[in-house]
Amino acid sequence: xxxxxxxxxxxxxxxxxxxxxxxxxxxxxxxxxxxxxxxxxxxxxxxxxxxxxxxxxxxxxxxxxxxxxxxxxxxxxxxxxxxxxxxxxxxxxxxxxxxxxxxxxxxxxxxxxxxxxxxxxxxxxxxxxxxxxxxxxxxxxxxxxxxxxxxxxxxxxxxxxxxxxxxxxxxxxxxxxxxxxxxxxxxxxxxxxxxxxxxxxxxxxxxxxxxxxxxxxxxxxxxxxxxxxxxxxxxxxxxxxxxxxxxxxxxxxxxxxxxxxxxxxxxxxxxxxxxxxxxxxxxxxxxxxxxxxxxxxxxxxxxxxxxxxxxxxxxxxxxxxxxxxxxxxxxxxxxxxxxxxxxxxxxxxxxxxxxxxxxxxxxxxxxxxxxxxxxxxxxxxxxxxxxxxxxxxxxxxxxxxxxxxxxxxxxxxxxxxxxxxxxxxxxxxxxxxxxxxxxxxxxxxxxxxxxxxxxxxxxxxxxxxxxxxxxxxxxxxxxxxxxxxxxxxxxxxxxxxxxxxxxxxxxxxx
Numbered sequence: 001x002x003x004x005x006x007x008x009x010x011x012x013x014x015x016x017x018x019x020x021x022x023x024x025x026x027x028x029x030x031x032x033x034x035x036x037x038x039x040x041x042x043x044x045x046x047x048x049x050x051x052x053x054x055x056x057x058x059x060x061x062x063x064x065x066x067x068x069x070x071x072x073x074x075x076x077x078x079x080x081x082x083x084x085x086x087x088x089x090x091x092x093x094x095x096x097x098x099x100x101x102x103x104x105x106x107x108x109x110x111x112x113x114x115x116x117x118x119x120x121x122x123x124x125x126x127x128x129x130x131x132x133x134x135x136x137x138x139x140x141x142x143x144x145x146x147x148x149x150x151x152x153x154x155x156x157x158x159x160x161x162x163x164x165x166x167x168x169x170x171x172x173x174x175x176x177x178x179x180x181x182x183x184x185x186x187x188x189x190x191x192x193x194x195x196x197x198x199x200x201x202x203x204x205x206x207x208x209x210x211x212x213x214x215x216x217x218x219x220x221x222x223x224x225x226x227x228x229x230x231x232x233x234x235x236x237x238x239x240x241x242x243x244x245x246x247x248x249x250x251x252x253x254x255x256x257x258x259x260x261x262x263x264x265x266x267x268x269x270x271x272x273x274x275x276x277x278x279x280x281x282x283x284x285x286x287x288x289x290x291x292x293x294x295x296x297x298x299x300x301x302x303x304x305x306x307x308x309x310x311x312x313x314x315x316x317x318x319x320x321x322x323x324x325x326x327x328x329x330x331x332x333x334x335x336x337x338x339x340x341x342x343x344x345x346x347x348x349x350x351x352x353x354x355x356x357x358x359x360x361x362x363x364x365x366x367x368x369x370x371x372x373x374x375x376x377x378x379x380x381x382x383x384x385x386x387x388x389x390x391x392x393x394x395x396x397x398x399x400x401x402x403x404x405x406x407x408x409x410x411x412x413x414x415x416x417x418x419x420x421x422x423x424x425x426x427x428x429x430x431x432x433x434x435x436x437x438x439x440x441x442x443x444x445x446x447x448x449x450x451x452x453x454x455x456x457x458x459x460x461x462x463x464x465x466x467x468x469x470x471x472x473x474x475x476x477x478x479x480x481x482x483x484x485x486x487x488x489x490x491x492x493x494x495x496x497x498x499x500x501x502x503x504x505x506x507x508x509x510x
Contacts, residue, residue, distance in 0.1 A: 072451040077499040080450045083157035095137040131468045137443040140463035144189045147465040155197040162200045166466030167207040179207040180272045199460040202288040205300045209269030217299035222251040239305035243336035249374040291326035312351040321353035329389035330359035355408040401427040406435035412445040
């Protein structure tokens with residue numbers, strides 16, 4: 001049961017929330033002071049990578065769509081946020097508001113990259129501030145024990161969890177081996193949690209195979225696309241990695257073949273992935289393989305698809321596929337690659353399983369293409385990205401309906417969520433079908449998550465976990481790449497404030 005708040009605090013909160021956040025510093029101080037004296041109650045409030053929401057669209061979703069005309073109901077805020085205690089709602093409003101204020105994010109990034117962070121006193125202060133704001137909002141905990149408690153709370157609220165070890169790139173085999181153990185620990189942890197409360201385990205290939213090697217392999221795979229006679233002796237069976245429109249500017253000259261040592265390292269990386277897949281198959285917990293930068297993505301897709309051929313066979317002992325790759329819809333060639341891979345998988349008797357995202361490396365991708373003098377691989381407009389995402393989602397839903405595919409629709413976009421939910425319902429795909437999942441990042445798009453859950457779909461939250469000092473590089477990169485998304489959290493903030501205004505009127509702290 002949530003902690004009750006005193007009537008005076010409730011009255012103060014109600015008056016505060018009625019006012020728009022014009023005076024940021026003053027109202028942040030007021031909210032912070034209120035929170036510091038209010039008993040906290042933790043609740044789960046999904047990695048690799050969200051997408052922006054159009055502000056006018058999300059406001060329209062909340063204000064103009066009635067429950068009778070939309071499959072997703074955002075009007076009943078009491079029902080939407082019923083699992084969330086008041087103290088948690090307050091913290092979420094405060095943190096999302098700060099995250100949406102670009103000067104706060106920009107200043108934080110500047111300080112974290114300055115020499116100030118090298119001073120122990122300053123570093124401790126900064127880490128403490130981050131821990132009690134953005135870390136608590138977007139990170140599930142420092143380890144699997146804390147993450148497990150969040151999974152339980154998610155499960156109680158009707159949602160599922162996707163544990164994500166907050167690792168960055170590995171550059172040697174020793175680091176890869178350590179990271180593999182962390183991912184295996186995450187798989188093992190599911191045995192102590194309620195059955196089905198963990199929907200997937202997520203992994204980054206660059207954490208279990210050295211980044212430099214992935215770049216080398218990607219260059220070789222691109223050159224083979226340019227010259228099909230180019231022989232790669234180490235290459236095993238896989239699905240199509242490129243379309244005719246895929247950018248190949250990363251590899252302008254014929255690369256040297258892998259050395260024996262590099263071939264051995266590649267085999268070690270592949271074996272790490274297969275070991276992880278095998279344990280996931282034994283415990284029937286699917287594996288989500290995240291997408292990364294395009295300069296290493298061909299190698300990631302190669303390893304992913306070659307593993308999927310082994311573990312996603314339709315005559316496999318598992319009813320559902322184990323290996324899920326990721327398609328980034330903000331890439332111009334995304335839909336064509338998805339169609340080619342799906343067609344090849346169907347011919348081979350392999351279940352095509354993907355996570356569909358918009359993408360989270362927009363800034364770095366555009367900078368790299370411009371530096372090399374080529375057109376950006378990213379769609380020219382956000383509308384084109386939305387259209388590509390929705391087309392890919394529609395295609396995959398048709399495949400789910402005929403039993404030949406599985407998809408995780410990772411989206412923070414209300415319109416995409418609504419379109420997919422409507423088509424899924426029209427196709428008769430409901431909660432009992434484990435081959436359709438929706439997903440959002442922990443601490444974001446709460447309204448969409450709960451609305452999809454209430455509409456009868458499987459919904460998961462991406463749960464990044466790691467100690468604050470270790471996950472900091474991960475958070476910094478996410479903050480820089482996803483500033484647009486953070487600033488577009490209008491719907492959540494709007495509906496949370498509406499619910500917080502309602503609760504004092506009821507006299508309840510729930």
